[in-house]
Amino acid sequence: MVSDPRQTRRLDHRRGVTLVEIMALLIVVAVAVPPIAALSASSSRALVEERRSFHTAWLATAVLEQIIADASSGEEPMSLDAMGDQAYLDDGATGLRARLASITDSYENDGMTYEVTFGLVRDAEGNAIDADDRAATRVVTVEILYTNELGRAVRAPFTTVVGAP
16 A cells, blocks of 8 residues: 555644643643632532521421411410420420421431520510410510531521410
8 A cells, every 4th residue: 555645744744742832731720720629619618508598497487387386276385375484395295396306307417406585475565465465476586506618606597476366
């Protein structure tokens, strides 16, 4: 087989990559990669924090919905007046924490906990009154606690007003 002289000439004019070109490429890569990696890490942290915010709202909603349902039931162990006692939160199988355990366990396994505080029973004008009054209300705050990705403690409060049925 006879080779084509034009192909031979083309092969002769090929040139390799020089050391200077390789060094220039390495410098470009060294300058470009760290900012891209930092952006990726920042985006990852933001995504995790967004997920935490979503879970925080879901947990607070679950706790507040149960408290609102309890206040609306009018039954003594869960009445508006009973919410002022620690037993409402922590009493064995009937306390709020025990009744919500099936919902809150997965959040607690993820490092989230909650605290509940109840304000005084008040009337429409804001005066402290007896809980038997039909116009009675109570301010309820559910505070979700967790540690963020930077290791800082976060307290996210959610507040509502509940009333007697």
